[in-house]
Amino acid sequence: MNILILGSGIVGANLAKKLSEQGKNVFLIDDNSEELKSLSEK
Incomplete structure (x- = not known):
């Protein structure tokens, strides 16, 4: 599944991490x- 998140603040970054995991x-x-x-380096 492909997911697009607009904004890499606290919420966006944490959501991206969880979904990536x-x-x-x-x-x-x-x-x-x-x-x-x-x-991207994390």
């Missing part, structure tokens, strides 16, 4: 590229 394909969109980069 469940084997979902998660895509985050945010205007803060540094935040997205740090999340």
